[in-house]
Amino acid sequence: MTAEDLLNTLEDLKEEEFKQFKWYLQQQDILEGYQSIKESKLEKADRPDTVDVMVKTFHLHGALKVTKKVLEKINRNDLVQSLPDTRSGPEESVDVTDVGETSENRGTPSSQSKGKLLYSLVRMEALSDKVRF
Structure with missing residues (x-):
């Protein structure tokens, strides 16, 4: 999405x-x-x-x-x-454990997995900007 x-x-x-x-x-x-x-x-x-x-x-x-x-x-x-399904919470949790897998198991990341990984990285960067030690 x-x-x-x-x-x-x-x-x-x-x-x-x-x-x-x-x-x-x-x-x-x-x-x-x-x-x-x-x-x-x-x-x-x-x-x-x-x-x-x-x-x-x-x-x-x-x-x-x-x-x-x-x-x-x-x-x-x-x-x-x-449109794709949504979950009940205001923020979707991201599971990146399937990165590298496709529905056909060819070893290349699916676009959905890439999107999840990118979303996870952007969220981590946003959170790290908020919390500075």
Whole structure:
């Protein structure tokens, strides 16, 4: 799952649906466990800007969860089904034990494993920036 996947999903929305999507991002009660996004950050945002704001606000996994929730609210369940499954927590735990394995066991890392490893490394770097000894 990448920010580009979210962008592709938002590009499938009609203009009125996209307007509703951004409205829901501003509503506190719809985002269950996630903060709302201020109107000023979204009022002039196009689709790529909206994805950037969502990823900065919710991180990638959270942006996916919020996107699914909002798509359900605007009755675009077809797009919800095209996105990968999410787990129940606000942050997905990353298991990098399968790095190097593919479904066909050819010894080269799958793109999903590469993504998990990259996500893990980025999270570790972000945490190390917060905790300096």
